Amino acid sequence: MQIADLYIRVSTDEQADKGYSQRDQEERLRKHCATLNITIERIIYEDHSAKTFDRPEWQKYLFAFRRGKAGKDVRLLLFTKWDRFSRNTSEAYQMISRLTKLNISPQAIEQPLDLRVPENKLLLAIYLSTPEVENDRRALNVTYGMRRAIKEGRMMGTAPYGYINKCTEDGRKYVAVKEPEATNIIWAFKEVAKGHLPSAKVRDLMNKRPGRKLTRNSFLDALRNIVYCGNVILKAYNDEEERIIKGKHEALISEELFMKVQNVLRKKSNKDVFLPGGRIINEDRYPLRGLLLCPTCGKNLTASSAKGRSKHYYYYHCSTDCGFRHNSEIVNELFEAELSKFEFIPAFEKLLKTILVKNFSTATNGLDDERKWMTERVSKIEQKIAKARDLYLEDRLDEDDFREVKKKNKEELDRLIFKLNALKENKKNNNVEHKLGEALKAVTNISERYKKASSIDKRAIIGLIYPEKLTFNGEYFQTTKINSFAESIFLIKKELGNKKNRQRSEKTSNVGFVTSTGFKPVTF
Numbered sequence: 001m002q003i004a005d006l007y008i009r010v011s012t013d014e015q016a017d018k019g020y021s022q023r024d025q026e027e028r029l030r031k032h033c034a035t036l037n038i039t040i041e042r043i044i045y046e047d048h049s050a051k052t053f054d055r056p057e058w059q060k061y062l063f064a065f066r067r068g069k070a071g072k073d074v075r076l077l078l079f080t081k082w083d084r085f086s087r088n089t090s091e092a093y094q095m096i097s098r099l100t101k102l103n104i105s106p107q108a109i110e111q112p113l114d115l116r117v118p119e120n121k122l123l124l125a126i127y128l129s130t131p132e133v134e135n136d137r138r139a140l141n142v143t144y145g146m147r148r149a150i151k152e153g154r155m156m157g158t159a160p161y162g163y164i165n166k167c168t169e170d171g172r173k174y175v176a177v178k179e180p181e182a183t184n185i186i187w188a189f190k191e192v193a194k195g196h197l198p199s200a201k202v203r204d205l206m207n208k209r210p211g212r213k214l215t216r217n218s219f220l221d222a223l224r225n226i227v228y229c230g231n232v233i234l235k236a237y238n239d240e241e242e243r244i245i246k247g248k249h250e251a252l253i254s255e256e257l258f259m260k261v262q263n264v265l266r267k268k269s270n271k272d273v274f275l276p277g278g279r280i281i282n283e284d285r286y287p288l289r290g291l292l293l294c295p296t297c298g299k300n301l302t303a304s305s306a307k308g309r310s311k312h313y314y315y316y317h318c319s320t321d322c323g324f325r326h327n328s329e330i331v332n333e334l335f336e337a338e339l340s341k342f343e344f345i346p347a348f349e350k351l352l353k354t355i356l357v358k359n360f361s362t363a364t365n366g367l368d369d370e371r372k373w374m375t376e377r378v379s380k381i382e383q384k385i386a387k388a389r390d391l392y393l394e395d396r397l398d399e400d401d402f403r404e405v406k407k408k409n410k411e412e413l414d415r416l417i418f419k420l421n422a423l424k425e426n427k428k429n430n431n432v433e434h435k436l437g438e439a440l441k442a443v444t445n446i447s448e449r450y451k452k453a454s455s456i457d458k459r460a461i462i463g464l465i466y467p468e469k470l471t472f473n474g475e476y477f478q479t480t481k482i483n484s485f486a487e488s489i490f491l492i493k494k495e496l497g498n499k500k501n502r503q504r505s506e507k508t509s510n511v512g513f514v515t516s517t518g519f520k521p522v523t524f
Helices: 012-018 022-035 056-063 089-101 120-151 181-194 199-207 216-223 255-269 328-342 346-363 367-393 399-428 432-443 446-452 455-465 484-498
Strands: 003-009 039-046 075-079 104-108 163-167 173-177 231-234 243-246 301-307 312-318 325-327 470-472
Touching (some): 022 075, 039 056, 089 104, 181 199, 181 255, 199 216, 216 255, 255 399
Parallel strands (some): 003 075, 075 104
Antiparallel strands (some): 231 243, 301 312
16 A cells, blocks of 8 residues: 655645635545545645745655655655646756655646656656746736836835835825824934934934834935935846936935935945044033044044042043043033134124125125036036947947946936035025024024033034044144134134224125035024
8 A cells, every 4th residue: 555645835825816725735635545545644734935945844844754765665745736846847856856765756646747757757847837937927027017116106015114005995005104203214314414423323312202113224224215305216127227216205305315314324434534423422421422533543532430549530532552541521621612712792793694694695606607517517427328328238338347437427426416406405595694693693602502502412513513523632622624604703703803993894804704505503
């Protein structure tokens, strides 16, 4: 009497779409065994795809025969059709050979084949390849369908943080804004764009707000996700190049804000650029931790305490062997005094505003020419990329050369478009006097504001005035760059202090020119 093991496989999508049933397969296999007087020893139930043999129950079945053959007599392995056994032709032949060595004979009761007959292997190839072709065709149709949807501006897959997948009454799917997550991610983009706080700190603060929390990687992915500015990406496929499509979903942020965030993330990932940042530990005692550079070796200064006989002493110090360190309380007091040079009495506000408005007008006279030059440059780069694409399609340019030309020009094109959009936005919202008024109010008594501010706001103030890290040499602070607005106030104060008896016409000379990008209304 022959012994048989029954293999019953069904995947979840097949059971849902085609009505395959494990009970139905078992019934047919049992009926077949009863008719041929075959003894059933094992029944293996599998709920897994047949694309590979990396299936849990199948591996357990093979493991049972790891020490040798199944027995002296040939053991049957029965299933209804060959696609229940496998949908991968090459792997199926290898598995049949392995089973044969174990003295196990696989057989489909509805597609019986005597594999000892060489011609039957051609029929086996047809039985195995047909489902594989169906799978490939289905996958290709899905790919084409998804790409067509993306070309129409639809967001595919699970909606990202701040959005939610919904359906209309007639069953049409769409992506809608979800609160409070949408407000949270908008706030996060604005905070990261300022460049004052590390992105990890922004994430921690955002996760304290109502709504779903984000992990570190999910948060960074969200900051780089172009869907938030109303676009979707169509990835490269075959001869089609990757491109950005205007989405049908509602944008949460502007493209300008998105590009600002990408610029901040790019700079912070560059170790050669010294930007304010770093972890914030024991913030109240060490507000300058991570913002100072060692005057000896140029490395970041860290901060820690040392226990004396009767109390603890607190220092900013270098983590290398150079040995530089300085009392943190003294450094903090010196920095508060450093901020006082940007202060002015309220009576000077009107005069400062008049001078700065004039300086702004002088400095922005050339912006129209700059916009014109950028527009022409963008057009030339786009023409260069288009020409290279034509040469590539005509087989007159190697693929690697084409990709190199495209990559090099695309980077410059993105930078120019970002700057051009910023200039256009500044021109459109050029309410200079209002912005100057808000900025001057914020700078008034900046040293006192800094003393009373929280640790996070203190670092925000530092980041606004000093775009790059400061070097402290034990007596005073040095930096290669100061915010142009703050620097203008310092220079104007200095000029007014040196020549108090000048006429008003002399005082409104071009002192401390500032650029349009230097004005940053600050609120705390």
